[in-house]
Amino acid sequence: MITEYASGAVVYQMREGKIWYLLLQSATSDFWGLPKGHVEENENLIQTAVREIREETNLKSRIDANFKQKVEYDMDNGHHKDVTFFVSRVPEDVQVHKQxxxxxxxxxxxxxxAYEKLTYDNLRQLLKSADAYIRDKENVGD
Incomplete structure (x- = not known):
């Protein structure tokens, strides 16, 4: 089985002490997910996440590598997908320009x-973990 490697991030911003998550709807299959994409030659996972966020949203991001979680699944083409997600906080005044x-x-x-909007359960579990990490990091209560 061929394994495809990808990387991305749970992108968030703080507004008035509240966390807001950026979700993207795919143009090819209409599912709601997070910025991510294939690792290119000579890239590490963090470089891939930064590039993919920039390509898909035009946002400049800084990756927090202290949060790192894998999501794996089998694709319709028979390949296995291995995606590593980080978190990335962006300023509240940024403008998203979608690809x-x-x-x-x-x-x-x-x-x-965000939890309800995400299409797949594995992304909901990722969001749950990322939210706990971000709440602790940003000192945000429930």
């Missing part, structure tokens, strides 16, 4: 709405 070829829509969501 039209890959992204149909985007939005900033609070935790509950």
């Amino acid at each position: 039209d070829e890959e992204i149909n829509s985007f939005g900033w969501f609070d935790y509950q709405d």
Whole structure:
């Protein structure tokens, strides 16, 4: 079985003490997910995450590598996908400019709405872990 490696991040911003998560809707299959993409030659996972966030949203990001979680799944083409996710905080005044070829829509969501909007259970579990990490890091209560 062929394994494809990818990397991405749970991108968030703080607004008035509340965490908002960036979700992207795929232009090819309409699922709601997170910025991510294939690792290119001579890239490490962090470089891939930064590049993919920039390509898909035009946001400049800094990756927090203290949070690192893998999501794995089998794809329709028979390949296995191994995606490493980090977290990345962006300023609240940034403007998202989506990559039209890959992204149909985007939005900033609070935790509950983001959790419900995500299409796949493995991404919901990732968000749950990332949210706990971010709340602790940012000293945000429930």
